[in-house]
Amino acid sequence: MENNANKRLLVVSPSPHVRDGDTTPKIMFSVVLALFPVIFASIYFFGLDALRILVISSVTAVAAEAACQSLRKKPVTIYDGSALVTGILLAFTLPPQIPSFAVVLGAIVAIVIGKQIFGGLGYNPFNPALVGRAFLSVSFANLMATWVSPFDAVTVATPLQLGSGVVPYAELFFGNIAGSLGETSALAILLGGVYLLYRGVLDYRICAGYLGTVFVLTLVLGHDPVYHLLAGSLLFGAIFMATDMVTSPVTPKGRWIFGIGAGLILVIIRLWAKAPEGVMYSILLMNMLTPLINRFTRPRIYGQGVKGNA
Amino acid sequence: MKLKTFRGGVHPLYAKELTSHKSIREMKAPSILVVPLQQHIGAPTKAVVKPGDEVLMGQVIGETDQPVSAKVHSPVSGKVIAIEPRPHISGRSVLSVVIENDEQDRWVKLDTHFDPIQLSREEILAKIFEAGIVGMGGAAFPTSVKLKPPGQAKIDFLIINGSECEPYLTADHRMMIESPDDVILGAKLLAKAVGASKIIIGVEDNKLDAIKVLEEKKGSDAISIVALDTKYPQGGEKQLIKALTGREVPSHGLPFQVGVIVHNIGTAIATVEATRDGRPLIGRVVTVTGSGVSEPDNLYVRIGTPIKDVIEACGGFNGEPGKVIIGGPMMGLAQFDLDAPIMKATGGVLVFTQDETVQYDPMPCIKCSRCVDVCPAYLLPLRLEKYGMYDLWDEAADYGAMDCIECGCCTYICPSKRHLLHWIRLAKNEIVSAQRRQNS
Incomplete structure (x- = not known):
């Protein structure tokens, strides 16, 4: 017996016997890393308010995830980084002056209603952070529409409310404008996006479809396409929200459709619904269509539709 | 130059440097060999010897009249000591002929040909059949059957698969470098047997030395040596055909339906040995590798040699082994009984140390696609x-x-x-x- 106990048996498992080094937690933390330029930008422009919202949102999201899993007697998986990502993303969609209790509520809704109710990581149909934001914008409409200017926090209108041509492109690009914490600096968002592309985490099809559609449509309809790309949360949504893996299609063609569809909805909302912003609803609506898109964009299988000569 | 390739695939750590520079070394046949009566896709053979019989090296010990099968020969001269179910790399037990080696290597009478390319198509096919050759890349489909596609299928391309895309394995690579003439001749014989006018030898571009030497030796414009992108599974039959000819094998179909037949490097060399030397398939080159082996090497091993003897011939285990794999790390079969023998389609024995033997706990799918x-x-x-x-x-x-x-x-x-x-x-x-x- 002692001999057997000392001798470890050979492991038998099905092939393949080697795995790629990338893991789901690494992917999540790479998103957190990619968000750092935006974190710095938001703190730079909006100061301690940005820090307050970021911390409260992240901590609440992670705590809500742990609480849910404990209640369901499931293993607590907060170290996979996904709840942290949701917390940070939610914070970036909120206005700088939002009271802390609203942030807590939003983060709880994002995790509990947006994610855990469906079974946790991988099973949620909607982007959890956007579910949290949607909840806050219908529940606290006035809090969610109070915008302040960077640095001095004076209540002002956002560039989208002001209309095109008012705010110079450079301000829009660097982020010296009013808006949600994460949306103001195009530069910071693009830095994160480039890193995610390099890291192989970002799907270019969704970004290109989304941004391209908005650019072309606004141009064709006689609006300023550059203004529409830079103002509001489009860029942030296209890079960090629409590309959420769990809630976007898995087929290559489906991802183009997802991006283009979101762009279409955004333009309709911005130009005809007379609502200044439309990123959140454009993505949530496309999230809803994702299963359908997957179903109708199955790739052609190798050798299918090929006729042999014998 | 843009290399030919297919869509999809991965880039695992190739780890071929462990053995890619090591010349093929003949391993001394062990004292007991276990030769399974089924080493191929198709019907098992029936033993035509019985315990106590003396056998010569290359003597037929298993055959059948079923259409899809391949003869089995004695890899050594000696005595049959048992015919019984024995461990097999599939994990099951398979009826096998157990032979005691007399260490004399006395051959059966061999029918040699100085210039096998002069043989007729039928003669080549007959010799391949007699030699019990199967696809040596892993699938082990009987070669003589593959060379006779049903109906009136017209074959215009014969492809020799020199991609060896499985990480760690270098057996095909060494064969191309050490026996380029046989690879070329084998390709010509196989092309003649199937009536193909064009020959392509596809080699991944991590084996530039093999591409160079084959290019020098090919001596005919009917043969092209094509460099392929180094990407797994470049050597998958359907992927290789797509990369080299642009043709796509129909779903649920076979390559002959698009006028292509693919053979492995080892199969080409075995074809030369069968036709020129009259030698049946009784041994093959096996890469014995991984950090769990003391001296990784490329060995010429008799069919029927137990895995444990092959590892012993390479200096034994390096520390306590965690996993022993027959084939490569992507498609190989993990073994629990090292008495299972090397077979006609066994190209590699890969040993992982215990540290390398990782068992993965799945997390939820995040639909990263x-x-x-x-x-x-x-x-x-x-x-x-x-x-x-x-x-x-x-x-x-x-x-x-x-x-x-x-x-x-x-x-x-x-x-x-x-x-x-x-x-x-x-x-x-x-x-x-x-x-x-x-x-x-």
Whole structure:
């Protein structure tokens, strides 16, 4: 017996016997890393308010995830980084002056209603952070529409409310404008996006479809396409929200459709619904269509539709 | 220059430098050999010797009159000591002829030809059949059957698969470098046997030395040596055909339907030995490698040599082994009984140390779709996995489970370390059994 106990048996498992080094937690933390330029930008422009919202949102999201899993007697998986990502993303969609209790509520809704109710990581149909934001914008409409200017926090209108041509492109690009914490600096968002592309985490099809559609449509309809790309949360949504893996299609063609569809909805909302912003609803609506898109964009299988000569 | 390749695939750590520079060394045949009567796809052979019989090296010990099968020969001279079920790399026991080696290596009478290319098509096919040659890349389909496609199929391309895309393995690479003339001649013989006018030898560009030497030796414009992108599974039959000819084998079909036949480097060399030297297939080159082996090497091993003897011939284990794999790390079979023997299609013995033997705990699928991006059959592996897990066999069939080539790219790339291929294999098995039930 002692001999057997000392001798470890050979492991038998099905092939393949080697795995790629990338893991789901690494992917999540790479998103957190990619968000750092935006974190710095938001703190730079909006100061301690940005820090307050970021911390409260992240901590609440992670705590809500742990609480849910404990209640369901499931293993607590907060170290996979996904709840942290949701917390940070939610914070970036909120206005700088939002009271802390609203942030807590939003983060709880994002995790509990947006994610855990469906079974946790991988099973949620909607982007959890956007579910949290949607909840806050219908529940606290006035809090969610109070915008302040960077640095001095004076209540002002956002560039989208002001209309095109008012705010110079450079301000829009660097982020010296009013808006949600994460949306103001195009530069910071693009830095994160480039890193995610390099890291192989970002799907270019969704970004290109989304941004391209908005650019072309606004141009064709006689609006300023550059203004529409830079103002509001489009860029942030296209890079960090629409590309959420769990809630976007898995087929290559489906991802183009997802991006283009979101762009279409955004333009309709911005130009005809007379609502200044439309990123959140454009993505949530496309999230809803994702299963359908997957179903109708199955790739052609190798050798299918090929006729042999014998 | 843009290298030819296919869509999808992965870049695992190739780790070929362990053995790629090592010349093929003949391993001394062990004292006891275990030769399974089934080493190929198709009908098993029946033993034509009985315990107590004296056998000569190269003597037929198993054959059958079934159309799809391959003869089995004695790899040594000696005495049959048993015919009984023995461990087999598949994990099952298979009826095998156990031979005691008399260490004399006395051959049967060999029918040699100075210039085999002068042989007629029928003569080449007959010699390949007599020699018991099978596809030596892993699938072990009888070569003589593959060379006689049904109906009036016109074959215009013979492809020799020199891609050796499985990490760690270097047996084909060494054969191309050390026996380039035989590779070329074998290709010509196989092309003649199947009536193909064009020959392509496809080699991954991590073996530039092999490409160079084959280019020097080919001596004919009918043969082209093509460099392929180094990417797994470049050597998958369907992927190779797509890369080299642009043709796509029909779903559920075979390459002959698009005028192509693919053979492995080892098969080409075995064909030369069968026709020129009259020698049946009784040995092959095996890469014995991995950090769990003391002295990784490329060995010429007699068929029927137990795995443990092969590892012993390479200095034994380096520390305590964690996993012993027959074949490469992507498609190989993990072994639990090292008495199982080397067979005609065994190209590698790979040993992982205990540290390298990692068991993965799957996390939830985050729908990153990397499995979709790498699938060389253009399937949706994440879907098929779910259907396999929840017994949804019809859905799995509808989503093309039977088109899966089991390359393992999906499982390899999955960041959540899910066992995708495992579940897809289960679905495939269930679909095949259901069809069988329906037909019976």
